[in-house]
Amino acid sequence: MNILMIEDNESVCSMVEMFFLKEGINGEFVNDGLEGYQRFQSGEWDLLIIDWMLPNMDGVTICRKIREENKTIPIIMLTAKDTESDQVLGLEMGADDYVTKPFSPLALMARIKAVSRRSTIAGKEEEANRTHFIETQLFKISKDTREVLLKGKPITNLTPKEFDLLYYFIEHPRQVFSREQLLERVWGYQYYGDERTVDVHIKRLRNKIGTPNQPFLQTVWGVGYKFDESVVEDEA
Numbered sequence: 001m002n003i004l005m006i007e008d009n010e011s012v013c014s015m016v017e018m019f020f021l022k023e024g025i026n027g028e029f030v031n032d033g034l035e036g037y038q039r040f041q042s043g044e045w046d047l048l049i050i051d052w053m054l055p056n057m058d059g060v061t062i063c064r065k066i067r068e069e070n071k072t073i074p075i076i077m078l079t080a081k082d083t084e085s086d087q088v089l090g091l092e093m094g095a096d097d098y099v100t101k102p103f104s105p106l107a108l109m110a111r112i113k114a115v116s117r118r119s120t121i122a123g124k125e126e127e128a129n130r131t132h133f134i135e136t137q138l139f140k141i142s143k144d145t146r147e148v149l150l151k152g153k154p155i156t157n158l159t160p161k162e163f164d165l166l167y168y169f170i171e172h173p174r175q176v177f178s179r180e181q182l183l184e185r186v187w188g189y190q191y192y193g194d195e196r197t198v199d200v201h202i203k204r205l206r207n208k209i210g211t212p213n214q215p216f217l218q219t220v221w222g223v224g225y226k227f228d229e230s231v232v233e234d235e236a
Contacts, residue, residue, distance in 0.1 A: 001025045001116065005049040006036030006062065007078060012101075016049075019105045025112075033057030040066060045073060047116050049108075050095075052079035060093050067094030071160065074115040078103070091200060096161050097187065098197070114188040134170050138229050141170055150209060157208060161186070165201050166209070169217065169227035178224040198225075 003025055007013050013029040020027040028043070030036035033054030040048065040062075048066065050059040063075055077098040091098070096115050099108055133142040140149040146163055148155040158166065168186050169177075177185070179195040187197065202217055202225055210216050218226050 001046045001112075002044060003027045003047045003049060003112070004036070004040055004043065004045045005029050006033060006039075006054060006059070007031065007049070007051040008033075008054050009051070012078075015105055016108065019109055023109060031055075033059065033062055037062045037065060041069075047074045047076070047112060049076045049078060049112075052077060063093040063095050076108075076111055076115060091159060091161065092204070094159055117188050134167070136170060136173070136229060139170055141167055143167060148209075155209060159204075162201055162205055162208070166205055166227075169225075172227070174226055174228045174230070176220045176223050176226045181224070 003020065005013060005016060005027060007029065008031045010031065013031070017027055017029065028039065030039050034056040036050070036054070037057055050062055052059040059077060063077065066073070066075065075095045077095040078101060079098055080101045097111055099111060132144060133140060138151055141147070148158060148163065148166065165182070165186050179198040182198050206217050216227055216229055218228055220226055
């Protein structure tokens with residue numbers, strides 16, 4: 001695995017590099033945002049780890065620019081910002097996951113393996129299902145083109161992980177999933193203590209695909225979430 005880490009804290013880079021060596025990962029470390037973005041453009045990478053606060057170009061800008069060029073490369077954001085709005089911004093710019101500082105190197109390695117594994121599986125499934133799509137009463141969603149139609153109208157502002165989450169829900173209508181199950185089955189890793197990743201994505205999806213009269217993603221209190229379009233009410 002070839003990983004580019006853009007992080008201006010050299011101590012963090014040294015710590016992560018030791019774990020990379022132990023895991024047999026080829027890591028390259030850049031301490032400047034602009035230089036890191038240029039290094040991304042000139043190399044071949046399997047995964048990116050990008051810090052939020054960087055000199056010369058911040059991590060969110062880097063993530064946005066990379067997503068304009070490459071829709072599929074896995075991106076993990078590192079951030080000392082722990083508010084929901086900050087997490088939403090990073091995910092909205094195209095990050096697949098985020099890790100809040102200070103973090104455990106073991107937890108970061110688990111996220112790296114899981115995000116990479118999920119990306120590999122998704123790529124194989126997409127290749128094997130070139131004409132596969134799901135059509136419900138109101139939705140049509142294609143794994144091949146990653147297009148979503150709601151009542152025949154395209155939804156074009158979903159991030160990669162929002163699409164994956166919606167696809168999984170539509171594949172399993174009316175089934176209730178806990179946050180831990182969604183982390184394992186959509187993100188590809190078991191629960192490591194941060195359920196907010198799921199909650200943030202659910203909130204964003206609700207805002208993008210639903211209205212108060214169309215509660216497609218429903219909270220099952222004390223359990224988790226489910227997708228159900230059978231309770232949709234006609235809009236006035």
